[in-house]
Each structure stands twice: as C-alpha cells, then as structure tokens.
Amino acid sequence: MALTVRKNKSPAPQCPIGECMAFLRGAWTPAIIWNLSGGARRFGELRSDIGKISAKVLTHRLRELEDMGVVRRDVKPTSPPSVEYSLSDLGKELMPAIAAIVSVGHRLKKRSARRLAA
C-alpha cells in the first residue's frame, strides 16, 4: 500500500466505452443493428420495421455503418432497384451489447407496467 490510494473503491478498471459507443452513435443505430440481426433486410423493410425513422436518417446511418464496416450493402440490379442490408462480422460482434440493451429494455418495460398496475 505504498501508493497514495485514498480508497479501495474500484475506479472503473479501464472502460473503453467509447470504442463501442462509436458504433452505436445516434438514437436509431441500435435499433437498426437489432433489426438486421435476424438476417438481411431491404431498405423499406428496415424503415417500416423500425417504425418512425425518416428515410434521410436511415440512409445516413446505414452509410455510416457501411463505412465503418458494420453492415454490408448488396445491390440487386433488378428493375425496381432492390438493396439488401446485412450485418458484417464486425456488426455481429456488436450483438451482445445490443441484445443486452434490448433485454434490459424488456425488463424495464415489464417493471413499469407492473408499477402502473399497482
């Protein structure tokens, strides 16, 4: 105990939160990744599944995620253009975090519902 450690409280032993949060920036990003976890989906599907996201934002976020190597973008040269988005390997690495967020969300939802009932 030669160090000038005032307390034995664990001072958050290295927390590279930024390393992960960099990929989750934006209010919709987690939802996007989550909706892609079930497999490749097209732009419109994604849009309606997520709910109220605007096309602009969805495009923006998807491009960003693509640039970061989180999602893959596959264009099928069909007559009405069709684009499929899917998670890359890197994207799949983010799933535990997203899944945990979703799980917590579920628990929180149930809890608040119970409080309202009481």
Add this chain to the structure above:
Amino acid sequence: MALTVRKNKSPAPQCPIGECMAFLRGAWTPAIIWNLSGGARRFGELRSDIGKISAKVLTHRLRELEDMGVVRRDVKPTSPPSVEYSLSDLGKELMPAIAAIVSVGHRLKKRSARRLAA
C-alpha cells in the same frame, strides 16, 4: 402459411430498445453509470475518472439520471461540501447493458490493435 409473409426472416420480435436507450442518452451517460458501478463516488472523482467531460455536462447528466431514478445523490453537510453519487436499484438494472458495451469495446480494441500490428 396463409399469411402474406414473404420471408421467414425474423422481423425483430419486439424491440423495446427505446425503453433502455432512454436511460443511455448522451455520449457520456454510459461512462457515468459504469464509473458508478464500483460504488459511490464524488463529483470530482467522477469527473476526473471519466476523463474529459465538462462540469456542465456531468452535472446535467447526473441531474437527469437522478430525476429518472437511476442514480442517488447524497449530500454530506461537511465544511467543504461533499456529494456522493451512487447507483439506485434501477441504475443497477442497467449494468448488464453497460457491461456488454464495455466488453464489446474491449474486444474491438484488441482486434484493432491486432490489425495494426499485422
């Protein structure tokens, strides 16, 4: 298969991401919660532990988290004022999500380090 289900892809079976993300809003919030997970900490400790967060933002986020019932604020009426922040039970419920984020962050960091070495 009477439904007009085009594909058997799982369309993200309910994702109350918002329920959880509402508590993680802001770039610093996860870091704040993470740094409180080791036990109660004072304002200054928190500030320097997190790193580069400004006092204004830290105050703002802490107040917000307090209002939402995520953190508790205990004022010790000592001569130099001393305030301790700690996680409430609700705040502790968020830990799995934060921990997952941190864990993913670690893996991502290692991975990128390895890529740089190659």
Add this chain to the structure above:
DNA sequence: CAGCATCCCACGGGATACTG
C-alpha cells in the same frame, strides 16, 4: 423502390468565468 436535396430546429457538448 431506394434514395438525395433542402430547410429548419433542438439538443448535446465544449470553453470560460463566476459562486456558496
């Protein structure tokens, strides 16, 4: 269908200075 362009606003966050 899958976007891009444009406008416009709100909020998060940094910097700096000041206080009980």
Add this chain to the structure above:
DNA sequence: CAGTATCCCGTGGGATGCTG
C-alpha cells in the same frame, strides 16, 4: 468542492419534395 451561468457550435433528426 461542487456546482451555476453564458455563449457558441456541431450534429442528429424531422418534414417535405424530387429523381433514377
């Protein structure tokens, strides 16, 4: 020590309209 008060800016995001 633990904030508060301003000022300022960048970006996220919504709405609407147009295109290949």
